[in-house]
Amino acid sequence: MFAGKTRKSLQVLVFFVYNMKITRKDILTKEAGPRITRIEILSPDIARKARPGQFIALMVNEKGERIPLTIVDATQTTITLIFQEAGLSTRLLGKLNVGDSLYSLVGPLGHATEIKNYGSVILVGGGVGIAEIYPVAKALKKAGNHVTTILGARTKELLILEKKLASVSDELHITTDDGSYGKKGFVTDVLKELLTHTPKTLGTYGPTALVYAVGPIPMMKRVAMVTKDSNVKTIVSLNAIMIDATGMCGCCRVSVDGKVKFSCIDGPEFDGHLVDWTELEKRTKVYTQQEKHICNLSK
Amino acid sequence: MAKEPVKVKELAAGIRAKDFSEVVLGYSEPEALQEAGRCTQCKNPACISGCPVGIDIKKFIKQVTEKDYKAAYFTIREKNDFPSICGRVCPAEYQCRKACIFTKKNELFASEKAINIHFLERFVGDHGMNNSLETPVKKDGSLSKIKVAVVGSGPAGLCCAGELARQGVKVVIFEGLHKSGGVLRYGIPPFRLPRNILDFEIDYLKKLGVEIVPNFIIGKTKTLDELFSEGYAAIFLGLGAGVPGFMGIKGENLCNVYSANEFLTRVNLMSAYKFPEFHTPVNIGKGMIVIGGGNTAMDAARAALRLQNMNKLPANTSIVYRRTEIEMPARRLEIAHAKEEGVKFQFLIQPVEFIGDENGFVKKMKCLKCELGEPDSSGRRRPVPIKGSEFEMDCDVAVIAVGLEANQVLTSVTPQLKTDKYKDVIVDPETMETSIKGVFAGGDIVGGEGTVIEAMGMAKKASRAIIEYIKRRGNVQKN
Numbered sequence: 117m118f119a120g121k122t123r124k125s126l127q128v129l130v131f132f133v134y135n136m137k138i139t140r141k142d143i144l145t146k147e148a149g150p151r152i153t154r155i156e157i158l159s160p161d162i163a164r165k166a167r168p169g170q171f172i173a174l175m176v177n178e179k180g181e182r183i184p185l186t187i188v189d190a191t192q193t194t195i196t197l198i199f200q201e202a203g204l205s206t207r208l209l210g211k212l213n214v215g216d217s218l219y220s221l222v223g224p225l226g227h228a229t230e231i232k233n234y235g236s237v238i239l240v241g242g243g244v245g246i247a248e249i250y251p252v253a254k255a256l257k258k259a260g261n262h263v264t265t266i267l268g269a270r271t272k273e274l275l276i277l278e279k280k281l282a283s284v285s286d287e288l289h290i291t292t293d294d295g296s297y298g299k300k301g302f303v304t305d306v307l308k309e310l311l312t313h314t315p316k317t318l319g320t321y322g323p324t325a326l327v328y329a330v331g332p333i334p335m336m337k338r339v340a341m342v343t344k345d346s347n348v349k350t351i352v353s354l355n356a357i358m359i360d361a362t363g364m365c366g367c368c369r370v371s372v373d374g375k376v377k378f379s380c381i382d383g384p385e386f387d388g389h390l391v392d393w394t395e396l397e398k399r400t401k402v403y404t405q406q407e408k409h410i411c412n413l414s415k
Numbered sequence: 416m417a418k419e420p421v422k423v424k425e426l427a428a429g430i431r432a433k434d435f436s437e438v439v440l441g442y443s444e445p446e447a448l449q450e451a452g453r454c455t456q457c458k459n460p461a462c463i464s465g466c467p468v469g470i471d472i473k474k475f476i477k478q479v480t481e482k483d484y485k486a487a488y489f490t491i492r493e494k495n496d497f498p499s500i501c502g503r504v505c506p507a508e509y510q511c512r513k514a515c516i517f518t519k520k521n522e523l524f525a526s527e528k529a530i531n532i533h534f535l536e537r538f539v540g541d542h543g544m545n546n547s548l549e550t551p552v553k554k555d556g557s558l559s560k561i562k563v564a565v566v567g568s569g570p571a572g573l574c575c576a577g578e579l580a581r582q583g584v585k586v587v588i589f590e591g592l593h594k595s596g597g598v599l600r601y602g603i604p605p606f607r608l609p610r611n612i613l614d615f616e617i618d619y620l621k622k623l624g625v626e627i628v629p630n631f632i633i634g635k636t637k638t639l640d641e642l643f644s645e646g647y648a649a650i651f652l653g654l655g656a657g658v659p660g661f662m663g664i665k666g667e668n669l670c671n672v673y674s675a676n677e678f679l680t681r682v683n684l685m686s687a688y689k690f691p692e693f694h695t696p697v698n699i700g701k702g703m704i705v706i707g708g709g710n711t712a713m714d715a716a717r718a719a720l721r722l723q724n725m726n727k728l729p730a731n732t733s734i735v736y737r738r739t740e741i742e743m744p745a746r747r748l749e750i751a752h753a754k755e756e757g758v759k760f761q762f763l764i765q766p767v768e769f770i771g772d773e774n775g776f777v778k779k780m781k782c783l784k785c786e787l788g789e790p791d792s793s794g795r796r797r798p799v800p801i802k803g804s805e806f807e808m809d810c811d812v813a814v815i816a817v818g819l820e821a822n823q824v825l826t827s828v829t830p831q832l833k834t835d836k837y838k839d840v841i842v843d844p845e846t847m848e849t850s851i852k853g854v855f856a857g858g859d860i861v862g863g864e865g866t867v868i869e870a871m872g873m874a875k876k877a878s879r880a881i882i883e884y885i886k887r888r889g890n891v892q893k894n
Contacts, residue, residue, distance in 0.1 A: 364657045
């Protein structure tokens with residue numbers, strides 16, 4: 117009855133050998149909380165098309181969830197992903213080693229960031245969101261912008277990509293919640309200061325034309341509040357829960373300016389001033405119980 | 416011909432509503448023979464024209480009566496690449512069975528007396544599958560070097576791929592998800608279409624030489640132009656009606672308000688009913704409400720009820736519909752099955768708002784009562800809300816199954832591909848060719864939501880046009 121099965125698994129095998137293989141892995145954080153890991157994956161088709169701001173959806177194994185992750189970097193043949201081991205799926209992903217392959221990988225998904233010369237821009241990254249602002253910072257710098265970057269982490273050990281961001285920024289500010297590195301406090305403290313006292317270094321770039329923020333929802337929400345007061349255009353990249361990530365399920369829907377949008381196909385970037393943050397925050401907690409349950413089981 | 420129709424065996428409602436095993440068990444050989452024996456072999460059989468792909472129903476039923484199941488299998492396969500699927504999911508009461516001589520004219524659905532053509536088709540299809548019957552293939556050697564790309568592995572894509580491959584064309588199917596089958600996999604639950612049946616039919620295509628590339632989104636991973644430049648002679652788009660419709664009412668974004676697509680995708684494609692063995696969760700409530708009257712609504716409600724039973728919650732799942740049972744577009748069999756299993760039906764109700772708790776989870780649904788007014792463009796009587804009839808229903812999980820809209824992932828990046836006001840792809844109805852030369856389309860992306868077999872009908876038409884297109888183009892090149 118299933119004569120085709122051997123053949124099928126052979127085909128799957130061949131596909132696996134050439135694609136979705138992890139070619140590099142680095143742990144970016146020290147033991148201070150959930151680990152943040154960087155992996156490079158062989159995927160020429162996605163690598164060729166990837167633009168800053170886009171993401172992929174992946175499955176670690178056949179029984180796994182489909183999870184969206186931002187494409188942090190791409191070469192001719194590989195893409196780079198950075199993730200924090202926050203739940204079961206990211207923990208399983210973190211267990212894969214160089215040479216292992218993913219079960220599924222699709223992309224690049226979502227709209228790319230609009231890269232142009234805005235003049236002066238501020239990028240705000242919090243936690244693992246720092247990884248997601250890197251490709252955008254790099255592209256905006258290349259497009260001739262004056263790039264100011266604010267990085268925030270809970271503590272020094274969880275701060276990632278400082279050097280990489282420094283290399284694509286004209287100015288770099290760092291905050292930690294506990295004051296173990298950089299300025300003690302939140303990214304928004306620095307942002308507020310920058311927006312109210314335009315630094316002299318900007319010269320001909322003019323006042324800040326764009327703020328681009330990625331991080332935990334409370335952070336993005338606060339960033340949007342600060343920039344609203346200063347009336348600065350603010351783009352955020354949302355991390356809604358997704359399944360197919362191609363517009364089919366509507367799981368990632370978010371209210372933007374009172375209209376229902378799908379993060380996967382209409383986003384993932386939206387105007388931070390128009391996002392219904394309260395709703396989004398609640399929607400991301402819809403499976404908290406199951407997440408706890410499955411994480412406990414797998415311990 | 417006074418013989419009574421042969422009832423098909425089913426798992427008892429009390430047993431089947433506790434898991435996802437197949438509900439309809441199908442005919443045994445004696446049952447199939449008895450049912451086939453009821454066919455009058457009409458001189459001018461209307462049933463054939465009632466079939467969107469034109470299966471020679473009269474002939475295959477005759478072959479069943481002669482116990483020549485192999486021949487019957489080949490008769491069906493001549494027109495239909497997926498008898499075991501269609502025998503399970505076709506709304507026969509609107510199609511072949513409605514056209515059967517035993518159905519009186521002007522009846523809304525097939526009469527119960529109409530020959531159970533779909534069950535016979537299933538019997539024959541499963542016979543072929545279980546005996547590894549391989550339909551003789553007449554390959555056209557001149558097509559062996561031709562490559563055609565099929566986008567999407569749902570009913571339309573699979574059917575088009577099969578038709579082309581049987582003629583010798585090299586077909587590559589590009590599928591966005593990690594598994595093939597499209598709506599047959601993510602939409603239709605295993606209790607209606609067991610996965611081994613679906614896998615068999617897809618493997619059959621692979622045996623014909625069809626290659627399936629999963630995790631590949633045309634429009635994102637590659638464009639249509641790139642496919643052409645890689646040497647594909649033609650492209651068939653079976654993109655499906657991928658985007659769930661919502662009602663646009665207050666509270667629709669509360670937690671635990673699902674689109675039917677999301678709910679069913681979690682359960683079917685991601686196997687959330689086996690959580691935590693499978694990692695994708697789905698929330699199960701104490702009062703689950705499914706809104707809609709189509710097959711998707713029935714599938715969602717029956718899945719919801721099963722999840723309640725499997726999680727030892729009281730079975731409390733309702734279908735809420737604006738009209739009445741008679742206007743429901745669902746298959747009559749699904750409606751009957753849902754009722755038997757304990758799904759409650761509440762008619763003439765229109766939701767107007769979802770009300771949530773402090774954590775943003777839905778807890779109540781505010782509704783209006785309706786009455787039936789004049790028929791609308793669909794010919795069904797229109798539901799008219801009654802003023803001042805507001806009331807609330809308890810609801811901790813809601814599933815919205817009110818229809819789908821076109822997925823624009825490909826069309827939005829392909830401006831040359833003309834679409835209508837619904838963003839469906841416009842085709843020449845004779846050839847299914849789109850506004851781009853060499854690009855054909857079929858299924859739900861053309862003309863909106865339809866049935867599996869209608870999608871296949873379009874795909875077959877397109878496959879004929881693709882062959883003609885290839886040959887014509889070949890000739891042009893020779894000159």
